[in-house]
Amino acid sequence: xxxxxxxxxxxxxxxxxxxxxxxxxxxxxxxxxxxxxxxxxxxxxxxxxxxxxxxxxxxxxxxxxxxxxxxxxxxxxxxxxxxxxxxxxxxxxxxxxxxxxxxxxxxxxxxxxxxxxxxxxxxxxxxxxxxxxxxxxxxxxxxxxxxxxxxxxxxxxxxxxxxxxxxxxxxxxxxxxxxxxxxxxxxxxxxxxxxxxxxxxxxxxxxxxxxxxxxxxxxxxxxxxxxxxxxxxxxxxxxxxxxxxxxxxxxxxxxxxxxxxxxxxxxxxxxxxxxxxxxxxxxxxxxxxxxxxxxxxxxxxxxxxxxx
Amino acid sequence: xxxxxxxxxxxxxxxxxxxxxxxxxxxxxxxxxxxxxxxxxxxxxxxxxxxxxxxxxxxxxxxxxxxxxxxxxxxxxxxxxxxxxxxxxxxxxxxxxxxxxxxxxxxxxxxxxxxxxxxxxxxxxxxxxxxxxxxxxxxxxxxxxxxxxxxxxxxxxxxxxxxxxxxxxxxxxxxxxxxxxxxxxxxxxxxxxxxxxxxxxxxxxxxxxxxxxxxxxxxxxxxxxxxxxxxxxxxxxxxxxxxxxxxxxxxxxxxxxxxxxxxxxxxxxxxxxxxxxxxxxxxxxxxxxxxxxxxxxxxxxxxxxxxxxxxxxxxxxxxxxxxxxxxxxxxxxxxxxxxxxxxxxxxxxxxxxxxxxxxxxxxxxxxxxxxxxxxxx
Numbered sequence: 001x002x003x004x005x006x007x008x009x010x011x012x013x014x015x016x017x018x019x020x021x022x023x024x025x026x027x028x029x030x031x032x033x034x035x036x037x038x039x040x041x042x043x044x045x046x047x048x049x050x051x052x053x054x055x056x057x058x059x060x061x062x063x064x065x066x067x068x069x070x071x072x073x074x075x076x077x078x079x080x081x082x083x084x085x086x087x088x089x090x091x092x093x094x095x096x097x098x099x100x101x102x103x104x105x106x107x108x109x110x111x112x113x114x115x116x117x118x119x120x121x122x123x124x125x126x127x128x129x130x131x132x133x134x135x136x137x138x139x140x141x142x143x144x145x146x147x148x149x150x151x152x153x154x155x156x157x158x159x160x161x162x163x164x165x166x167x168x169x170x171x172x173x174x175x176x177x178x179x180x181x182x183x184x185x186x187x188x189x190x191x192x193x194x195x196x197x198x199x200x201x202x203x204x205x206x207x208x209x210x211x212x213x214x215x216x217x218x219x220x221x222x223x224x225x226x227x228x229x230x231x232x233x234x235x236x237x238x239x240x241x242x243x244x245x246x247x248x249x250x251x252x253x254x255x256x257x258x259x260x261x262x263x264x265x266x267x268x269x270x271x272x273x274x275x276x277x278x279x280x281x282x283x284x285x286x287x288x289x290x291x292x293x294x295x296x297x298x299x300x301x302x303x304x305x306x307x308x
Numbered sequence: 309x310x311x312x313x314x315x316x317x318x319x320x321x322x323x324x325x326x327x328x329x330x331x332x333x334x335x336x337x338x339x340x341x342x343x344x345x346x347x348x349x350x351x352x353x354x355x356x357x358x359x360x361x362x363x364x365x366x367x368x369x370x371x372x373x374x375x376x377x378x379x380x381x382x383x384x385x386x387x388x389x390x391x392x393x394x395x396x397x398x399x400x401x402x403x404x405x406x407x408x409x410x411x412x413x414x415x416x417x418x419x420x421x422x423x424x425x426x427x428x429x430x431x432x433x434x435x436x437x438x439x440x441x442x443x444x445x446x447x448x449x450x451x452x453x454x455x456x457x458x459x460x461x462x463x464x465x466x467x468x469x470x471x472x473x474x475x476x477x478x479x480x481x482x483x484x485x486x487x488x489x490x491x492x493x494x495x496x497x498x499x500x501x502x503x504x505x506x507x508x509x510x511x512x513x514x515x516x517x518x519x520x521x522x523x524x525x526x527x528x529x530x531x532x533x534x535x536x537x538x539x540x541x542x543x544x545x546x547x548x549x550x551x552x553x554x555x556x557x558x559x560x561x562x563x564x565x566x567x568x569x570x571x572x573x574x575x576x577x578x579x580x581x582x583x584x585x586x587x588x589x590x591x592x593x594x595x596x597x598x599x600x601x602x603x604x605x606x607x608x609x610x611x612x613x614x615x616x617x618x619x620x621x622x623x624x625x626x627x628x629x630x631x632x633x634x635x636x637x638x639x640x641x642x643x644x645x646x647x648x649x650x651x652x653x654x655x656x657x658x659x660x661x662x663x664x665x666x667x668x669x670x671x672x673x674x675x676x677x678x679x680x681x682x683x684x685x
Contacts, residue, residue: 122565265529
């Protein structure tokens with residue numbers, strides 16, 4: 001067997017592979033949240049949407065035998081949650097952050113409840129594209145097993161940039177997010193635009209969840225998300241509402257999460273709690289570096305309740 | 309328009325309140341239902357079908373359910389916080405439970421200890437072996453020498469591994485985990501004196517993504533047999549199998565998840581113990597406050613060997629298992645060096661499994677020679 005260790009090279013390799021594997025859910029949720037926030041609303045409920053997506057996707061894949069159908073159902077579940085959020089928020093005097101927190105609790109609770117019978121069975125998982133066929137090193141071959149969803153997510157980021165910048169739809173979303181009054185004056189229904197933006201955001205977050213349960217780590221359990229949805233929402237602020245930055249930030253967080261185990265596997269054992277905290281450390285560090293007292297949260301849609 | 313929405317919202321709230329009220333009344337058997345049937349409560353820290361720690365306990369609870377004239381109440385996903393105290397109180401006060409099995413390690417101190425003082429007539433049985441004579445007499449703690457099973461895992465892994473590199477995904481460096489890592493390594497070294505065990509601590513009992521990352525990075529380093537001590541081994545087993553590595557299971561059998569790659573596993577056998585304890589309690593006998601056992605007492609068992617286990621390995625493992633069952637075998641036997649070169653167990657001395665009060669075994673804080681990893685000071 002050519003299965004010899006690759007030593008220190010294992011660390012960058014694990015971080016790179018981890019960035020792609022563990023970063024994909026962050027990517028989908030953060031892109032979804034970005035769309036929602038661009039329309040002027042924050043949906044904190046995406047953690048619940050992510051978990052619901054993971055559960056419903058897994059359940060569908062298990063019952064139908066088709067993981068891709070699971071991805072679709074996860075997306076639809078996510079958009080239903082998005083519709084619920086948007087619907088509740090369109091009522092007068094309803095705060096989007098409070099609704100988000102409620103939906104986060106509701107989503108995780110409902111998913112745990114409905115997902116009870118799904119912890120045991122094994123659902124078929126999504127296939128990977130073997131992009132490492134050229135390498136003779138098993139570890140490299142494995143690191144380059146990439147799921148199609150990652151590629152979709154990676155293409156989605158520039159697509160959203162283009163959508164928001166150059167299409168009529170994108171401009172309407174941005175206008176609603178920057179000035180609801182202007183949008184009303186132009187004759188667009190603010191609630192309707194936000195409903196669609198939140199539903200699309202939920203759709204993406206649901207797909208992010210299905211990636212967790214159907215590809216990596218590839219099984220449904222209640223500890224599956226452990227706060228990744230909420231982290232992804234924070235990523236959007238961290239990425240300053242830029243889709244490409246969301247992409248890089250997701251990779252960064254995915255890779256940082258892989259750092260702790262990878263370092264232990266090559267013999268760095270001390271301080272693994274510290275390495276496990278790397279993603280949070282990194283966030284704080286970059287936040288401090290990029291913050292400024294002169295201008296506040298550049299790029300933030302001005303209708304957002306946190307900036308208003 | 310606004311009129312309309314405010315009415316619907318009010319109606320919605322009223323509706324929710326109504327639903328909540330019926331749910332509460334339906335669950336409340338008003339007053340202390342201290343009926344004729346004795347009630348036994350089981351509390352789990354995670355879901356009870358997790359292919360792991362909680363499932364092993366829930367299988368024990370299922371065995372109690374099959375007994376006559378006893379009612380079982382269960383609650384899962386109870387964190388090791390004040391939440392477990394609330395759950396215990398509600399089982400005692402609302403369900404009338406007289407015997408409780410709060411099964412997670414962290415429930416004991418202070419939650420079980422406090423409740424035991426508060427309800428002296430209720431019996432508390434904790435899995436983890438933490439009871440000391442200073443603690444209330446109506447509390448008890450039992451535990452199995454599951455590292456005997458990890459020792460057998462190690463022997464099987466020693467034969468199966470081609471690279472001589474084994475991997476161990478561990479949650480936290482507490483004595484019970486270290487006993488397993490060390491026993492696994494010693495078992496493997498019995499077969500292959502050059503075998504090493506790479507250990508990765510994830511930091512918590514259930515972190516699926518981190519467990520998958522840990523498994524992957526060990527396999528990248530040439531590890532070809534993986535075992536674990538986390539609450540739910542499912543992710544480690546599936547990830548290892550996907551990468552073509554072999555696995556030894558833990559807590560309960562994960563053979564169904566990877567029939568080809570699963571070698572064997574160290575399993576709890578609570579299905580034997582729980583009915584025994586419940587019978588003793590119903591008869592009014594005292595359950596021992598401190599109860600321990602391994603293969604001999606039937607507290608643990610070994611998963612059936614998988615297809616990749618050679619005849620030679622089976623024979624060797626069965627031999628050692630027979631000796632362990634007859635209590636003629638000591639796993640931690642001096643001279644034993646730790647992986648920093650210090651003498652961990654002096655020549656001539658033994659850490660005998662059955663000697664439950666052996667401080668050195670109970671508070672193990674070293675990794676034997678052959679383990680790649682280190683402990684916080």
